[in-house]
Every structure is written in structure tokens, then in C-alpha cells.
Amino acid sequence: MDLLNENNVIHIFFNKLGDIIIANLLFILCSIPLITIGPALTAMYHCTLRTIKGNNNGTVKTFFKAFKENFVQSIIIWIAILTVDGILFLNTRFLLHENGNISRILLYLSVGVAVLSLIFTLYIFPVIATFANTLKMLCRNAFLLSFMHFPTTILMAIITIFPLYMTYIDVELLPLYACCWFFFGFSMVAFINSILLYRFFKKLLPPEEDISHL
Secondary structure, eight states, rough: OGGGGGSSSSHHHHHHHHHHHHHHHHHHHHHTTEEEEHHHHHHHHHHHHHHHHHHOOHHHHHHHHHHHHTTTHHHHHHHHHHHHHHHHHHHHHHHTOOOHHHOOOOOOOOHHHHHHHHHHHHHHHHHHHHOOOOOHHHHHHHHHHHTTHHHHHHHHHHHHHHHHHHHHHOTTHHHHHHHHHHIIIHHHHHHHHHHHHHHHHHSSSSSSSGSSSO
């Protein structure tokens, strides 16, 4: 009879696993146009953060509500990130084939900006998913949080990049990786990152979190 108890560890585990799988499938579905990956990321993080907090009452409803409410801010940020990263990619490819000290300095600067872009990308969508504010303040807070909690930032970068890198280099296991990414990969990464983020996010939220995104 204890297995039917909602507070049972097994019951909680499968509930969270179900939330992760549903959030992952919804993320992929809403990312198909590519331009909407930003809003989809925000909605997925909203779901994973709620799952950790324990008030994710319906992943589908929660996902689409967050997707709609944060659509404008998220898509503006996503387009800006794509634009900056695209310029950095082309600039880096050009500078790699150039000789001279100036070209080398510009290459190092481009790599530095790319690292900052990565750090910003890791934080901005969870920040949008959690806090209601102007876009300018959300961007500012994302940068501040990333450097205030730099060890967490490094860990999040490893958690996010390493699975993608393994998928890219291990061609033999590509079908297995593709299956994992399709069913739970993206949301699992977001879930683990959310565990790290929620430790200090909750300290910044008001006591009554009903008035905030969460």
C-alpha cells in the first residue's frame, strides 16, 4: 500500500521523470522553427525549476503558459545570441587564416567574447523563466549571477557542453545519443542545471513566490 502513497520515493521519482520527458518532447516540438528555441528553452527551464520546487502542477500547461508569457523577451534574446555567435564564428574562421600580431589579438578577443556569450546563454533563459523584470535588468542579472557563482557556472558549462561534445565525436553511438536527446536529453541537462541554480535563485525570490514566475 505504501507504493500508492504520493510521498513514496518511487512515486516521486517517476513523477519527476515523467515531467522531464514531457518537457523534453515539448521543447523539441516548439524548437522546430529554430527561431523559437529561445522561448522553448525558457519554458523548459520554467518546468524543471517548478519540478525541483515541487509545484509543477501539469507540465504541458506549465510549459505553454511560460512559453506564451516569456515569448517576446526570449525570442529577442535568442535572435541577439544567434547574431553575435554568427558574427563571432565568421570572424574566428577568418582570423585563423590570417597572420600577424593584430590578427592574433583579435582572435583572442573573439574567443573571449564567445566565452562571455556562452556564460550569458547558460543563465539568461533560466533567469527569464524565474524572474519578472525588464529585458535590460534580466540581462544584467544574468551576468551578475554568472560571475557571483562562478564555480557553478563552470559546472553548468561542463554539464551542458560535454554531452553535446560526446554526441558530436562518437559517430558509432550516434543513434543511441539521438534517442536519449529525443526523449530526455535536453530537459535532463536543464533539470541538473536547475538544481544548481535553484540553490541561490530561491534566496532572491520573495517569501510568497506566487507573485513571481515561480
